[in-house]
Amino acid sequence: xxxxxxxxxxxxxxxxxxxxxxxxxxxxxxxxxxxxxxxxxxxxxxxxxxxxxxxxxxxxxxxxxxxxxxxxxxxxxxxxxxxxxxxxxxxxxxxxxxxxxxxxxxxxxxxxxxxxxxxxxxxxxxxxxxxxxxxxxxxxxxxxxxxxxxxxxxxxxxxxxxxxxxxxxxxxxxxxxxxxxxxxxxxxxxxxxxxxxxxxxxxxxxxxxxxxxxx
Amino acid sequence: xxxxxxxxxxxxxxxxxxxxxxxxxxxxxxxxxxxxxxxxxxxxxxxxxxxxxxxxxxxxxxxxxxxxxxxxxxxxxxxxxxxxxxxxxxxxxxxxxxxxxxxxxxxxxxxxxxxxxxxxxxxxxxxxxxxxxxxxxxxxxxxxxxxxxxxxxxxxxxxxxxxxxxxxxxxxxxxxxxxxxxxxxxxxxxxxxxxxxxxxxxxxxxxxxxxxxxxxxxxxxxxxxxxxxxxxxxxxxxxxxxxxxx
Numbered sequence: 061x062x063x064x065x066x067x068x069x070x071x072x073x074x075x076x077x078x079x080x081x082x083x084x085x086x087x088x089x090x091x092x093x094x095x096x097x098x099x100x101x102x103x104x105x106x107x108x109x110x111x112x113x114x115x116x117x118x119x120x121x122x123x124x125x126x127x128x129x130x131x132x133x134x135x136x137x138x139x140x141x142x143x144x145x146x147x148x149x150x151x152x153x154x155x156x157x158x159x160x161x162x163x164x165x166x167x168x169x170x171x172x173x174x175x176x177x178x179x180x181x182x183x184x185x186x187x188x189x190x191x192x193x194x195x196x197x198x199x200x201x202x203x204x205x206x207x208x209x210x211x212x213x214x215x216x217x218x219x220x221x222x223x224x225x226x227x228x229x230x231x232x233x234x235x236x237x238x239x240x241x242x243x244x245x246x247x248x249x250x251x252x253x254x255x256x257x258x259x260x261x262x263x264x265x266x267x268x269x270x271x272x273x274x275x
Numbered sequence: 276x277x278x279x280x281x282x283x284x285x286x287x288x289x290x291x292x293x294x295x296x297x298x299x300x301x302x303x304x305x306x307x308x309x310x311x312x313x314x315x316x317x318x319x320x321x322x323x324x325x326x327x328x329x330x331x332x333x334x335x336x337x338x339x340x341x342x343x344x345x346x347x348x349x350x351x352x353x354x355x356x357x358x359x360x361x362x363x364x365x366x367x368x369x370x371x372x373x374x375x376x377x378x379x380x381x382x383x384x385x386x387x388x389x390x391x392x393x394x395x396x397x398x399x400x401x402x403x404x405x406x407x408x409x410x411x412x413x414x415x416x417x418x419x420x421x422x423x424x425x426x427x428x429x430x431x432x433x434x435x436x437x438x439x440x441x442x443x444x445x446x447x448x449x450x451x452x453x454x455x456x457x458x459x460x461x462x463x464x465x466x467x468x469x470x471x472x473x474x475x476x477x478x479x480x481x482x483x484x485x486x487x488x489x490x491x492x493x494x495x496x497x498x499x500x501x502x503x504x505x506x507x508x509x510x511x512x513x514x515x516x517x518x519x520x521x
Contacts (some may be wrong), residue, residue: 081333081372157344259392
């Protein structure tokens with residue numbers, strides 16, 4: 061994990077150098093390009109949750125899409141697993157600075173799910189068991205950019221990582237990938253979700269380092 | 276909000292949160308063998324909410340950078356400065372720098388304060404549950420309550436491994452109940468082992484209040500499950516977990 065060469069060779073704008081700092085956790089060269097600014101590579105899979113971990117059985121789980129759609133739809137666990145299932149190798153980036161490079165989830169593309177409902181507007185709010193919400197645009201979640209996943213590294217998704225099912229939107233900071241996901245509402249306007257109301261950026265593109273409101 | 280802060284000339288801009296600024300370390304206190312507190316004077320200080328954090332950014336001469344987030348330990352009544360309490364993680368890169376390199380008078384680049392969920396806004400009663408260095412944001416809450424509403428019911432349940440792991444030991448007094456999971460002090464007659472419902476009940480805070488739980492993921496998971504069992508509503512349990520970062 062610690063190797064020379066990585067990092068972004070940018071001269072600091074304000075010229076500030078941290079006295080005596082050299083950096084001892086540099087990312088290997090071959091991975092450095094996959095690490096957005098301000099992130100470091102973490103081989104573990106830390107947990108970040110604002111409250112207690114919900115306990116949802118697959119019997120009671122369902123995923124629903126409603127709101128501004130041609131046809132609302134709700135899938136039970138069993139129905140969901142009849143949909144085309146794919147393995148998604150990706151890098152994930154948490155706003156708290158760690159990135160996990162080269163990890164694989166298994167699930168169903170939002171493109172498949174949205175085909176059933178025909179979204180009529182541009183915005184969406186995802187909501188979870190336990191009350192969590194996060195906003196995304198339809199553009200953020202279509203064209204192979206978002207999935208509802210139920211597996212991680214070939215195993216059922218652990219409860220503390222959002223099992224039985226969570227969102228996977230690897231192109232944005234990981235708080236956008238709602239754990240214990242329950243449904244999505246298509247809306248005619250944008251509205252901030254939970255973290256977006258509590259200080260994190262409305263969009264959250266890690267490559268633009270959109271961490272907080274003022275970024 | 277964005278627009279207000281981006282506007283180039285208003286005095287608001289100078290005090291807006293989120294800008295990188297260069298602070299000066301004015302004092303360093305050794306709390307335990309691997310925890311130190313750093314007082315940092317800021318040119319663009321803004322009052323924080325107890326529980327919020329700052330980001331710290333280190334820059335090497337060749338431009339390589341490392342960033343981490345650290346909870347604020349001080350009360351927002353300490354104008355013009357913040358205290359960051361930092362646990363030295365062996366394989367980390369920012370925390371060892373603070374411990375091994377930073378001395379009083381050094382400059383450090385920081386920005387904040389950030390996020391407004393794991394914060395105390397005067398709700399009561401309050402149960403604070405901390406494991407190890409998870410006590411840091413809870414200390415900001417406790418310190419602020421002491422200076423603003425000393426009679427407000429608030430208690431800290433604090434789990435540490437051994438005697439010399441107690442951060443803020445000289446400041447806790449009667450506001451905290453401690454437990455030692457490995458080696459308590461020689462004359463210790465209090466609770467031993469992991470936190471349990473009995474210890475939490477012993478804190479004497481009614482379950483109609485709000486609980487702040489902070490520590491490692493395993494600690495937070497166990498403690499919040501316990502609070503649910505004791506009758507706390509899930510919405511009244513705010514958690515902050517730290518994983519393997521450094």
